[in-house]
Each structure stands twice: as structure tokens, then as C-alpha cells.
Amino acid sequence: MTNPTANDKWFQDRAVEQIHMDQLKRVELFNGRAAMLGIVIGILTEAITGSGIAHQIGLGALVDGYAACRTQFLPFCF
Template structure:
């Protein structure tokens, strides 16, 4: 096998590995993002149950003194 063909094949493997690593990182980031979103929703729901104020009141209206 010539050096040129070997270099081309090595470049292909490097590109494929780079794409796979990038895809795995993206999938892990999306999984973490989803888990954090679920945790935030649960905390908001629990706070609503404890305080009796709705989520909109917790986020904005409470800061303005309304509600």
C-alpha cells in the first residue's frame, strides 16, 4: 500500500472518530440538559405545593410585589 493511500485511510479514520466523539458529547449534553429541566420543573412544582403560589407568581410577580 502506498503512503498516499495509507494517509488517506488514516485521515478517514481520524475524521470518523472525531465525528463519533462529537456525537457522543452532544448526546450526553442533551441528556444532562433534559435531566436538569426535569429537576427544575420538580422544584417549581414542590415550591408551588409548599407556598401555594403558582409558578408565574414565583418567577416574576413575587419579585414585583404583585400577588
Template sequence: MNNNQVTDQWCQNRAEEQIHQQQLQNVERFNGRMAMLGIVIGIITEGLTGQGIAHQIGLGPLVDGYASCHTQYLPFCF
């Protein structure tokens, strides 16, 4: 390979890397916005229904069991 081919290859690799980084930034921004939206929807639903986010996603019995375990001062918990 001559010097021009090496330079062209480097430029192409660099351009691909920059495109990949930009796509990654866009995906991460989208994920962050969707997470924020999910939390806001969960809080609004909690305000309307009285059920916490853990209950909304089906982890209510686990949270209730943990809370009862610590409130009854049992020597062991599940």
C-alpha cells in the same frame, strides 16, 4: 496523498465525529435531567407556597393580566 493517508485521515475524522456525537448526547441528557429537576422543584414550591410557576419566575403580573382580560370580556387586551 496515497491511499493509506486518505484512510488514516478518514478514520481520524470519523473518530472525532463519534467523540463529538457522544459529547452532544451527554450534554443533552444533562440538560434534560436539569429541566426535569427544575419542573419538580417548581411543582413542590407551588404546593408549599401556593404560587404558580409563572409567579415564581416573575411572570405573575403578565399571567394575571391575561386572565383578567379574558374574564372581563374586554374588546381588546394589552
């Protein structure tokens, strides 16, 4: 016959693992929805203002070739 305490520990460990997996699924679902919402808001703001998402968050100089080279953000400019 098996040891009842070892069997109980296995069930407890399995229950804890299942709870963590359920929490992880909920958190990842929320993160995915928040990311989709952020992209949609960024695209709508781009459509309204005309400035891209990189410009909206202050990284416009990195995507503008001349400005990026001029301010030496990119080390491979000639």
C-alpha cells in the same frame, strides 16, 4: 491500492465525529435531567407556597389577565 493518508484521515474524521456525538448525548442527557429537576422543584414550591411557577420567576402579571392588561404587558387587551 488506496492512498494510506486519505484512509487515515477518514478514520480520524470518523473518530472525531463519534467523540462529538458521545459528548452531545451526555450533554443532552444532563440538560434533560436538569430540566426535569427544575420542573419538580417548581411544582413542589407551588404546592407549598400556593403561587404558580410564573409568579415564582416574576412573570405573574403576564398570566393574570387583569394585571397584564392593566400594566399593558399584552398589546391585544381591550
